[in-house]
Amino acid sequence: MRRADADADARETIVAVASPPGRGVRGIVRVSGPAARAMARGALGLEPRSRGMMRARVAIPADARNPEGEPACACPVLAFWMESGASFTGEDSLELVCTGAPALLEIVSDALLSHARAAGHRARLAQRGEFAYRAFRSGRLGLEAAEAIAARIAATNDAELTAAAELARGAFASRAGSLVARLAETLALVEAGIDFTDQEDVVAIDAATLAARTSSLAVEAAALRGAVGSRRAHAVPLVALGGAPNAGKSSLFNALVGRTRSATGALAGTTRDAILARVAVAPGLEVDLADLAGLEPDAADARCDARTPAAIAEAMQRRAREILRVADIVVRCTPVGAARVAIDGGSGVEASGNRVVEVATKCDEPGAFPPDDAVATSARTGAGLDALRSSLAARLRADQALRRAELASILPRHDAALAAAETALRDAADLAARDAAVQPQRLRDPEFAASLLRAALDALGAIAGPVHPDDVLGLVFSRFCIGK
Numbered sequence: 001m002r003r004a005d006a007d008a009d010a011r012e013t014i015v016a017v018a019s020p021p022g023r024g025v026r027g028i029v030r031v032s033g034p035a036a037r038a039m040a041r042g043a044l045g046l047e048p049r050s051r052g053m054m055r056a057r058v059a060i061p062a063d064a065r066n067p068e069g070e071p072a073c074a075c076p077v078l079a080f081w082m083e084s085g086a087s088f089t090g091e092d093s094l095e096l097v098c099t100g101a102p103a104l105l106e107i108v109s110d111a112l113l114s115h116a117r118a119a120g121h122r123a124r125l126a127q128r129g130e131f132a133y134r135a136f137r138s139g140r141l142g143l144e145a146a147e148a149i150a151a152r153i154a155a156t157n158d159a160e161l162t163a164a165a166e167l168a169r170g171a172f173a174s175r176a177g178s179l180v181a182r183l184a185e186t187l188a189l190v191e192a193g194i195d196f197t198d199q200e201d202v203v204a205i206d207a208a209t210l211a212a213r214t215s216s217l218a219v220e221a222a223a224l225r226g227a228v229g230s231r232r233a234h235a236v237p238l239v240a241l242g243g244a245p246n247a248g249k250s251s252l253f254n255a256l257v258g259r260t261r262s263a264t265g266a267l268a269g270t271t272r273d274a275i276l277a278r279v280a281v282a283p284g285l286e287v288d289l290a291d292l293a294g295l296e297p298d299a300a301d302a303r304c305d306a307r308t309p310a311a312i313a314e315a316m317q318r319r320a321r322e323i324l325r326v327a328d329i330v331v332r333c334t335p336v337g338a339a340r341v342a343i344d345g346g347s348g349v350e351a352s353g354n355r356v357v358e359v360a361t362k363c364d365e366p367g368a369f370p371p372d373d374a375v376a377t378s379a380r381t382g383a384g385l386d387a388l389r390s391s392l393a394a395r396l397r398a399d400q401a402l403r404r405a406e407l408a409s410i411l412p413r414h415d416a417a418l419a420a421a422e423t424a425l426r427d428a429a430d431l432a433a434r435d436a437a438v439q440p441q442r443l444r445d446p447e448f449a450a451s452l453l454r455a456a457l458d459a460l461g462a463i464a465g466p467v468h469p470d471d472v473l474g475l476v477f478s479r480f481c482i483g484k
Helices: 003-010 036-044 102-118 130-137 143-154 158-169 171-195 207-225 249-257 310-326 385-398 400-410 412-438 446-464 469-479
Strands: 013-017 024-032 051-061 071-082 093-100 123-125 238-243 275-282 285-291 329-335 356-361
Touching: 013 102, 013 130, 024 036, 024 102, 024 130, 036 051, 036 071, 036 093, 036 102, 051 102, 071 102, 093 102, 102 123, 130 143, 143 158, 171 207, 171 412, 171 446, 207 412, 207 446, 238 249, 238 310, 249 275, 249 285, 249 329, 249 356, 249 385, 275 385, 285 385, 329 385, 356 385, 412 446
Parallel strands: 013 123, 238 285, 238 329, 329 356
Antiparallel strands: 013 024, 024 093, 051 071, 071 093, 275 285
């Protein structure tokens, strides 16, 4: 926005209904700008105090289409007055709480605008996000806090609300700041070898050490981005039910969902595709639960009825293993007394056992003795379902990569910055590794390495704040006795 436009915008007073759309017991009308005091006097007959709540009434015209007409009644409101500098936007602000009828809130807004214009003030209805923008412009709200508000508005589930709350607390910027500090220190060591090679107390970083450091920083940037641990980088974790055919997966799926969502039957191959449903495993924690086709040692051996072509059977197996490969948690379903089916099959699940929750199904059958390392469940009686939900919630809460993935999915700006930083760091690591292979103690092109580290630092500056070259130079002088 140009400065002239910003100045003109600051002279206008904005009005908007601040409560959610639809009917409610109470509704809120919010005002911000230089005409807020005139609105309080004209529409409410109040002399605003320094701050606080006042009771008042807003005249409602007999003809809602003619706000200047004779009033037919008065609407009682609670008025909250906030002086400039102490309000959310940093401007004179007025908030009215009244009955939450949508038509009444619109009439109150029109009445406020009419009184402001009659007093010679410029006033209009607010645009989307304009209150938050004015708070940002006045220094009352940081960019990340503004993005957190937008994230809350856009949230479609509890996990995204939790992630938005972390943004508001600055948790993501704090983690990025730790990465920036170590990156700036590494850059200082490289630049020390460029600018102060004639000083005997300065020991420049060697190629082998630089390769190790930058590689570690790249991995950390990828983890912060959500590319490690949770490959989907979605706000809602994916939990997949895996196991042999007729292992009780679909019955368990329906029991967890709370309704018949997946067809069940004694015939192997009843489930052919991945069936997903959103399930709450704990207050504020939801997952996408996937019911998959039964796993066979060889896709060609998939046991289906004679009407199922071999190509479809193979496609069923590929689809199941694709979901297992990207799932955040795999629930391996094994009937009591049966052998556990291998669920790696190229998915990598077996190699990462912390992602596997062992579940014994059909535990209501006579003589069932589930193993000690499995959650005993019965889809028919509901036994063990709460224990399974608790186990899933504990695994998810312990996996910090899931939280990082939520944040990356909510703010594309953060994701882009971390992706650029990761690329630059990996390029720097490759450069240093090639030099180390020839001569471990010598970095042949320190200027190029420094430029890559500076690019990574600038990218992360979009999240944790920019790092000035003088700050990097300060790190050099703080670590070495320059000019001793």
